[in-house]
Structures are given as structure tokens and as C-alpha cells.
Amino acid sequence: MGLIHYYNISHAEVFVFDNFLIKQVKEGVTIDLEETQELRQILKKHFKGKNMAYISNRVTSYSVNPLVCKEVEKMSNLVAIAIIPNDLKMRQSAEFEKQFFNKPFEIFNNLTDAINWVEKIVLNN
Known part of the structure; x- marks a missing residue:
């Protein structure tokens, strides 16, 4: 892994790596289309012209x-999404969200497994 970039934006913390980013949304936030625009700016800066994956580390x-799911899916260079839920309710929400995506979308129990999976997906695209 190369250099890591960190952003503390209005609704989340974002960690940008070479082939993926990890996003940790702040407690009590509702992710809507406005928040998606903030993330798009980071994606343009770091992933313009290259495939990438999104990891949602749901600690809050x-x-x-x-x-928002449909908007995110329109990002042509986004090739996979991994979700790490913190509890059963978050897992059920992720299962619901999965229905809205037509790209690889998996749910994991830990960050290591999610990173390994997205790295494989990005490298094979």
C-alpha cells in the first residue's frame, strides 16, 4: 500500500488508499445526495481514470x-462495495441496500477480509 490520505468531511471520515477508500460515517447522520457530492470530489481527486472500490466501515x-445507492452505482470507476456492519441491525440494512446495486457488493465481519476482497476485485477489472 502506498500513501494514505485522510479526510474529515462534514458527515464522515474518509481514508483513501491506492485502490480503495474506507468511509466511516459519523453518528446519527442521514446520508443523502448532498453527502454523495462531497465524496465525489474526493473520488475525482484520487481515482480519476482508474478503478476503485468503496468500503463502508459501519462503526456508528x-x-x-x-x-443514494443508485447515484453511487453510476460512478463508472467504482467496481465493488464492501460493508462491515457493527451489529445485526446494520447487517440487515446492508442486505437491503445490496438489492439496489448491480456491481459486486459483499458484507464482511472485519476490515481485513473486506480489504482483501476489494483488492482482488479492483486488480481483476
Whole structure:
């Protein structure tokens, strides 16, 4: 892994690596289309013209507008999404969100397994 970039944006902490990013949303936030625009700016800066994966490390409780899922899916260089839920309710939410994606989308119990999976997906695309 190369250099890691860190962003503390309005709704989340974002850790950017060579082939993927890890996003940890802040407690009580509702992710809507506005928050997606903030993330798009980071993606343009670090992943313009190259494939990448998104890891959602769900360490806090928050909600996601399902319409955001369709917007995120439109990102042509996004090739995979990994979710690491912190509890059963978060896992059920991730299972629901999975229905809205037509790209590789998996749920993991830990960050290491998620990183290994997304690295394989990005390298094979």
C-alpha cells in the first residue's frame, strides 16, 4: 500500500488508499445526495481514470437514503462495495441496500477480509 490520505468531511471520515477508500460515517447522520457530492470530489481527486472500490466501515449508527445507492452505482470507476456492519441491525440494512446495486457488493465481519476482497476485485477489472 502506498500513501494514505485522510479526510474529515462534514458527515464522515474518509481514508483513501491506492485502490480503495474506507468511509466511516459519523453518528446519527442521514446520508443523502448532498453527502454523495462531497465524496465525489474526493473520488475525482484520487481515482480519476482508474478503478476503485468503496468500503463502508459501519462503526456508528446512521441511515442511508436508498436513492443514494443508485447515484453511487453510476460512478463508472467504482467496481465493488464492501460493508462491515457493527451489529445485526446494520447487517440487515446492508442486505437491503445490496438489492439496489448491480456491481459486486459483499458484507464482511472485519476490515481485513473486506480489504482483501476489494483488492482482488479492483486488480481483476
